[in-house]
Amino acid sequence: MVITVLDPGTYTTIQDIGRIGYQDIGVPVGGAVDKFSLRAANLLVGNQENAPALEITIYGPKLLFEEDAVIAITGGNLTPSIDGVRLDNWVPISVSKGSELSFSGPESGLRSYIAFSGGIDENSIDLVMNSFSTYVSGEFGGLSGRPLESGDTLDINSQNAAEYNDLKAKSLIKPPSFNSECVLRIIYGPNDEYFSDDAINAFTENLYSVAMDSDSVGIRLEGTPILHQNKADVISEGTAFGSIQIPGNGLPIILMSNRGTSGGYLKIATVISADHSKLAQLMPGNKVRFSLVTYEKAVEEFKAQERSLNPLRDTEDGYLTRSIMASDSLVTVTDESGDILLDKLSPQTVVAKVTFNETIEEIKIDIND
Template sequence: MSNPIFKVVKSGLLTTIQDNGRSGYQQYGIVVAGAMDPFSMNIANFLVGNPGNEAVLEVTVMGPTIDVVGDAVIAISGGDLSPKVNGEKAPMWKSFEVKEGDRLEFGQPVEGARSYVSVAGGFDIPLVMGSKSTYLRAGIGGLDGRALEKGDVLNGTGGVNGISGRALHPEEVPTYKKEMDIRVVMGPHLNAFSDAAVQTFLSSTYEVTPKSDRMGFRVKGPKIEHETSADIISEAIPLGGIQVPANGEPIILMADRQTTGGYTRIGTVISRDIPYLAQAMPGCKIRFCEVNVEEAQEIYEDNDRFIRTLGKVSNPRQ
């Protein structure tokens, strides 16, 4: 039986319900969506004793003000957006109790762009194609397919005793810098670019622009010239795919990316670096560093083992 946990007093810039997204439906034109920073989402869930894929609140840059209307155990991970409970600094990367009558709010961004708020037992949100994730452009998932608004009440699933005081080891807590190296696997359309263009891509510093959103990050810097056309026959687009349209300015495709695209892709950001990229604010400087497929797979496997181990420790029933 569900029970009210949160009531939204102020909505913030953009706060949505997200989990791992809708996998298996891209062939039908259904966007995956899901958390921009899946690492932080998983950890927030593990800290309160949830499975990693349980839905959380994804809070972007300027967070909401939320009144607690039911006792709960919560955790906040990801970017530090100055969370407070009753005016006092709230812990991050650690589960803690909130009581009816408490107020959770966010202040100025200190580091990173997105925070994730989990609640023990998860939010009572209907599944749409196997996911609770909000996809705003189609108006599906989450709370009526939209961002949170003033007056919204979020229910928990009820009957779940959360685990308070559990924390991620400080050495494992990521830091989100204003300058970052992002690893990429090159291809698949390298034949569309000259050697000089590829060298420009790998040796230049790019800046995340304010035109970036959940669909894609637009970056500005030295233009990447095409040797042939920028256009290709539309094909499936992976998370982290780096499109280069005719203007030579890269676009890194993120959680709400379209299912197919008709621009050349010079490379793909490896999955382990997507969470760091997701925390980049406009003005953040990034450099692209090439790794081969074997290196990318090894990095993925190491991270996957880490996540699986934490999941088993957090929730032995998994």
């Protein structure tokens, strides 16, 4: 099946979860900025969670469907419609041959994700370092390392559109809300000892605005500067999504998916994983406050967010089944002689399936031959 790009929108790229395991050679993880929304979109149409999909920013593309299809649109609400009829987000959508999908612009949030049942044909896009994600600065991945352009075509694997009703019945997920004033939960560190108690208290009391020069590298905040005790930097060290740097001018920068792999600015705190989706949807002008939580609370919220996807996942007699793919960071696939096969496998190759109950008290692993 072919989908034709009539208009690319503001900035539309092909993304998956990103390039795991290459930061030591200076390659960012990249991938979808809002990974939770991308994973949810894929699950809503029956794909693997890490399947490549479209990430759209601000104004989405206009797409012509050459065949019937099933899609899902998640993330921020950029007011999608089919042939002028407004669509719901966060549910499977049946699209008829000849229909046009378009977007009117942001109602809430900044980015949306479009997943196609069957997935984008992996042979039609570029696999680089075990990921199909587009890294525009490096000019690789996706469609020749660039955003979509008018006239591009997307090859979509065939899927059984008759499964639409089954997918619709499974779409039991509460969409996150993205507001113009956002509270981001944090844990302090790793460099909070370099700041005075007054500076740390001011950090959670201040109201910040998202600056215009924010992007997928970092969200820059405007407001009252945070004062350093002595210096603004340390010896460069690894960075993480959600780390909050305080550079020399005292204005926070929240690191995002395309951040540099190392940095020397002091990092006062880190946004918890459960709030990464809210972070990814911040628009210039939005207001931001920070709220301190414990490490235990951060873990609890992350687990709750993961459980929210369970209704979309496969089950066997009440047990959840998760596929382990070649792209997973802890997986090494070898042949009988011990030679590593990772570079010879698609990142979507299912190398094993793990079946478990929600409390993880019982785990069964089936290795694929």
